[in-house]
Amino acid sequence: MTWIIAAPELYFLFTAAVFFTFAMISRPNAKRDYITALVLALPAVLVTLACVKLHGGFSQFYRVDLFSQIFKVLLAMGFFLIVCICLQLHGIREERHPEFYLLLSVCTLAMMVLVSSVDLLTIYVSLELSSYSLYILVALRKGNGHSLEGGIKYFLMGAAVSAIMLFGMALLYGACGETNVSAIANALSADIASPMLVIGLMLTLCGFFFKLAVFPFHFWAPGVYQGAANQVTAYIATATKAAAVALLLRFATVGAESVYLVHILVALAIASMTLGNLAAIGQKDLKRLLAYSTVAQAGYILIGILCMSESGFAAAIFYAAAYLMMNFICFVVVVKVGEQGGNVLVSGLAGLHRRSPLLAVSIMAGVFSLGGLPPTAGFTGKFLVFTAAMEKGYFYLVLIGMLNVLVSLYYYVLVVKAAYFLDPEEPLPAIELSFPTKLLLVAIVISLLVGGMYPDIFYGPALAAARALAG
Amino acid sequence: MNVSLATFPFLSATLLSCIVGLVTILLIPGRRKDLIRWVSACFSGISLVLSIYLFAAYDRTQGGLQFVEKITWVKSLGIQYFNAADGFDLPLILLTGIVHFTGVLSMWELERRVKEFFALYFVLVTGVFGFFMSMDLFFLFVWYDVSLFPMYPLIVIWGSTRKEYGGMKLFLYLLFGSALILPAMIYLFVQSGGVGFDIPSLIQPGTFSPFQQKFAFLFLYLGFGILAGVWPFHTWSPSGHVAAPTSVSMVHAGVLMKLGAFGVLRVAIFLCPLGWEYWAPWMAVLATIGIIYGVLVGLVQKDLKFVVAYSSVSHMGIVGLGLATVTAEGLSGAVFQMFAHGIMTALLFSSVGYFHDRTDTKSIPELGGMSRIMPVASTYFIVGALAGMGVPGFANFWAELTVILSSLRVYPISGVTAILALVVSALFMLRVVQQTFYGATNERFAKLPDVTPGLGVPRIILIATLLLFGFFPSLMLDLIHASVFPFMEGLPK
Numbered sequence: 032m033t034w035i036i037a038a039p040e041l042y043f044l045f046t047a048a049v050f051f052t053f054a055m056i057s058r059p060n061a062k063r064d065y066i067t068a069l070v071l072a073l074p075a076v077l078v079t080l081a082c083v084k085l086h087g088g089f090s091q092f093y094r095v096d097l098f099s100q101i102f103k104v105l106l107a108m109g110f111f112l113i114v115c116i117c118l119q120l121h122g123i124r125e126e127r128h129p130e131f132y133l134l135l136s137v138c139t140l141a142m143m144v145l146v147s148s149v150d151l152l153t154i155y156v157s158l159e160l161s162s163y164s165l166y167i168l169v170a171l172r173k174g175n176g177h178s179l180e181g182g183i184k185y186f187l188m189g190a191a192v193s194a195i196m197l198f199g200m201a202l203l204y205g206a207c208g209e210t211n212v213s214a215i216a217n218a219l220s221a222d223i224a225s226p227m228l229v230i231g232l233m234l235t236l237c238g239f240f241f242k243l244a245v246f247p248f249h250f251w252a253p254g255v256y257q258g259a260a261n262q263v264t265a266y267i268a269t270a271t272k273a274a275a276v277a278l279l280l281r282f283a284t285v286g287a288e289s290v291y292l293v294h295i296l297v298a299l300a301i302a303s304m305t306l307g308n309l310a311a312i313g314q315k316d317l318k319r320l321l322a323y324s325t326v327a328q329a330g331y332i333l334i335g336i337l338c339m340s341e342s343g344f345a346a347a348i349f350y351a352a353a354y355l356m357m358n359f360i361c362f363v364v365v366v367k368v369g370e371q372g373g374n375v376l377v378s379g380l381a382g383l384h385r386r387s388p389l390l391a392v393s394i395m396a397g398v399f400s401l402g403g404l405p406p407t408a409g410f411t412g413k414f415l416v417f418t419a420a421m422e423k424g425y426f427y428l429v430l431i432g433m434l435n436v437l438v439s440l441y442y443y444v445l446v447v448k449a450a451y452f453l454d455p456e457e458p459l460p461a462i463e464l465s466f467p468t469k470l471l472l473v474a475i476v477i478s479l480l481v482g483g484m485y486p487d488i489f490y491g492p493a494l495a496a497a498r499a500l501a502g
Numbered sequence: 503m504n505v506s507l508a509t510f511p512f513l514s515a516t517l518l519s520c521i522v523g524l525v526t527i528l529l530i531p532g533r534r535k536d537l538i539r540w541v542s543a544c545f546s547g548i549s550l551v552l553s554i555y556l557f558a559a560y561d562r563t564q565g566g567l568q569f570v571e572k573i574t575w576v577k578s579l580g581i582q583y584f585n586a587a588d589g590f591d592l593p594l595i596l597l598t599g600i601v602h603f604t605g606v607l608s609m610w611e612l613e614r615r616v617k618e619f620f621a622l623y624f625v626l627v628t629g630v631f632g633f634f635m636s637m638d639l640f641f642l643f644v645w646y647d648v649s650l651f652p653m654y655p656l657i658v659i660w661g662s663t664r665k666e667y668g669g670m671k672l673f674l675y676l677l678f679g680s681a682l683i684l685p686a687m688i689y690l691f692v693q694s695g696g697v698g699f700d701i702p703s704l705i706q707p708g709t710f711s712p713f714q715q716k717f718a719f720l721f722l723y724l725g726f727g728i729l730a731g732v733w734p735f736h737t738w739s740p741s742g743h744v745a746a747p748t749s750v751s752m753v754h755a756g757v758l759m760k761l762g763a764f765g766v767l768r769v770a771i772f773l774c775p776l777g778w779e780y781w782a783p784w785m786a787v788l789a790t791i792g793i794i795y796g797v798l799v800g801l802v803q804k805d806l807k808f809v810v811a812y813s814s815v816s817h818m819g820i821v822g823l824g825l826a827t828v829t830a831e832g833l834s835g836a837v838f839q840m841f842a843h844g845i846m847t848a849l850l851f852s853s854v855g856y857f858h859d860r861t862d863t864k865s866i867p868e869l870g871g872m873s874r875i876m877p878v879a880s881t882y883f884i885v886g887a888l889a890g891m892g893v894p895g896f897a898n899f900w901a902e903l904t905v906i907l908s909s910l911r912v913y914p915i916s917g918v919t920a921i922l923a924l925v926v927s928a929l930f931m932l933r934v935v936q937q938t939f940y941g942a943t944n945e946r947f948a949k950l951p952d953v954t955p956g957l958g959v960p961r962i963i964l965i966a967t968l969l970l971f972g973f974f975p976s977l978m979l980d981l982i983h984a985s986v987f988p989f990m991e992g993l994p995k
Contacts, residue, residue: 404651405644414640417685418579421692426685433681440677444654444670452658487576494578 036087036095039079039103043140046071050133059126065118068132072111079107091211092150097499099147102277105352109270110139112359113262115471121372122260124173138164142274151200151210162189169259181258188251192241199234202227216285223288232286242275246303249326256322261369264318265362269355276332276351280344283336296337304330304435312442317375321361328354335416338423344497346415349490353408353482360397360475364390367462381453387462389472391450396476398443403436408482511571512556513585513635519548524624532617542620546603553599557592565984580698584638589985593841594634594760601756601848602627604960605749608852622652630757639687639699650676660747668745675728675738682725686718705772712776719777722770729762731818733792740811748855755814756848760840763821775993782826789822790916797927806864809934810850817843824905827912830990834982835904842897846889849964853883860950871943879953880939882961887935889968891928897971
């Protein structure tokens, strides 16, 4: 074992330490914190990229393989992207900025540990570490009643789900006397009919469903999305989802033999897609709309996972990566349009194409990708997920998925309509974007298109990661 | 990358003429409206010339797929950028070329957000061209969606008469169609066992079992049928047509609806011939209802655009009936009707659009005696209406005749009903012409100028096309036959 395999985690530990020091000893200085975070975030992506090919692990607890490393790249990217939009961190008091970056780094670190964890104990501990960072991040927003409410709601629900998950893990341990995921998988395939094992697995999965905001574990999402500072919401909506997908994939391999699990996943996927989309239609607040759209998107990702096949897992990984980008782009618009860190109504996008043509194009690309219109990565992601499901004979699931795509396009089009066809009641000033922000937006829009038009570039690594997971 | 080109890539060049046109328009500042118009006319002109070349250069004696272009795209899924054309595609590629060019000319007087309009219009047409020439299912679907999404902004920004409702309804209906098509396409791809998305490979007999063909055909037919305006899924079409601006109505009714009918032909019928034979009687029933329904509802309309829109539903029913006959003649007639109706309806919509732009009304009772106020503009509409009635001398006559003759053999009741409906439709078209152009003159419009020569050009091109193929139908029928007969002979008996 060499320490180099833990380089990404160690790097984030270092980042956290830097901000811990800032929080402890220095006076508030938003600009310094931002620049430090940015200077630390870019190498983080490079470090994780450099470590992609590494493999190894610590005894039976921690596995470093292509699967975990690809998710670490996504997490590092998520961290970098969020830091990029923190120049005007209006939602959070200046003296809290070091804590904000500290919690962000700790949470990313925890999720990195999470995606490599292959033991119930490490999984639980890292999941809790990331959750607690998020609970505080949500409540950090200044002078906003929604924030506190969101934070408390998130915490209480999270704690309850965490308890359920722990109970499930205890049952798993009780049933097979092992905490290692592979050992549990072996026990499950040998004794698939054991109710204790199956129930244990289901209860454990509840924790991950909660993270991914799958119905019916999604109730926190709209309130938390609405209450948290825009950047925090962006982080919850992107990076944490990638980690949740990784975890679900890891556990899906455990329960691959269980028909019950597949049936339950099918039901959850259908319910998530349908209810998420239907609830999103009536939303006026853009962040709440995106929260419900997250619930629906979780359903599409579940379709990939429930296929329990290499192509299904690869499709889910591809979709998670695409989702990170397309959702992020929507949140950049929320951050930029929301004056002084406030929330944005869908109608508040009126006249956006005049105020900032680039933001308007970006949100159009983002929501069309979320809606699955070609030639975006969202379309290809859905296509891959549906193809994997069809290979398993789930025609009805694909049909329901497509009908949901239709429903979702209705409200996504309303967002585009607001940006392009509505005029604000009173003229609003143009939104100035800094050069790096413009570059970032253009880069993400291009990657969405490249992901859609040349999916092999991303699908190849996703397939390799899925193979590593199975292996 | 595996690239295979038989000759100069004329098909891709046609697509590129639209894409380069689009990019050029995007690069021109919005205030340079005249430049944008000229650039649009120039690039649409290039695509027209290329589509005429393709139509003329196709070797009819040899038949089969020509102008083949193949590039491997996504290797892991067997997706290829695969363009080719045969006697089924070329009439529609030519149709798109003509309607695209005349559509740009018809919108010459547009003043509001000119740049955005032509940019979106070019995206739309790119999708349509791509759809008609693609031989890869995946690309076909992508082009299909590319052609759909610009419709919404085009209608909502530049349209009229309940435009938001019409735009959203159209968008959702057509996407509902694609929600049925995509699962069926993926189903066929998966069931083919790794053949890929390549249509010529997928049509090999034995690739799909009879059950699979019947199952997938239903979804494909319904999905594409929505876009083709098949009754009872046609309701998006009149409200969409009426809400859309002139050239969009032209492309919409002239070309976009053919995307649906062509999808039924190229995807559903080609890949699932057994499903086609199985469902054909039901297709005939729906088509016949569509023909009658379009005529009857058209009878009571007071809005000139609604009249044309409902007549479209009826005429597209004839295409459906031709496809449902499962005969070579029916298929030829259907393809010919797609072309002829596309040109004719583009002519009608462009004429109605002209009256609407000048008088700000489309109400038949309000318009009146127009032939005395705008004799030239009225002539264009009347010629279009005559073509729609199936008067000999126009392309529509041959198309309708071919379909009806074959349907009389296969489905006598449908054939007779269609004839009766066409007679009624002719009568009501005459009534509309009489009220609009020969009734009492509305004094409010007495001083309006007639159509300018510039705006007359697109209408004259459309009329000339109708007459050309009306007097020389073999120009079109020979081409269609070159593909229809080999296809029908290759069908499982």
